[in-house]
């Protein structure tokens with residue numbers, strides 16, 4: 001970052017979907033703000049099962065969606081953003097429908113989406129949040145995913161498969177395995 005002053009923001013995939021790596025967002029956040037840059041998190045397939053500590057972790061915005069660890073149906077994403085960062089983004093969207101600032105303003109003013117509301121997806125999301133809470137929230141869901149991951153990884157290793165990543169990088173959500181020791185092809 002010191003060599004690239006044009007870099008203004010650091011963006012990280014919390015749990016990276018293809019490799020299955022669980023990135024250390026707290027360390028990356030610290031390094032980012034130490035270098036005077038801003039931090040954005042794609043927590044699509046981690047939020048709801050892995051902690052994103054809003055009170056201690058510094059970031060401008062974190063993005064997730066209804067259909068991953070919250071276990072709702074696909075249909076919308078959501079963003080937790082610092083209001084100051086969101087206010088600065090006014091007029092800076094490359095797309096009409098993904099203009100978060102415009103949607104935020106419209107929601108504040110009218111309580112409505114700017115386009116046809118996805119009523120059934122929101123209803124399913126509320127149900128998914130109830131289920132999430134009943135399961136024991138983020139900690140319990142993360143623990144269930146970790147148990148499942150351990151069963152699968154142990155079983156696959158017994159069958160002779162190798163994980164792409166070393167143990168401490170393995171996310172509880174996605175694990176990538178080599179098809180065989182020699183092929184180097186991942187599944």
Ligand SMILES: *Cc1c(COP(=O)(O)O)cnc(C)c1O
Nearest residue numbers: 013015016017042044045065077
């Ligand atoms: C699934 C996923 C997306 C795409 O999200 P959808 O709401 O399913 O389209 C983006 N980034 C990551 C890291 C993901 O896992």
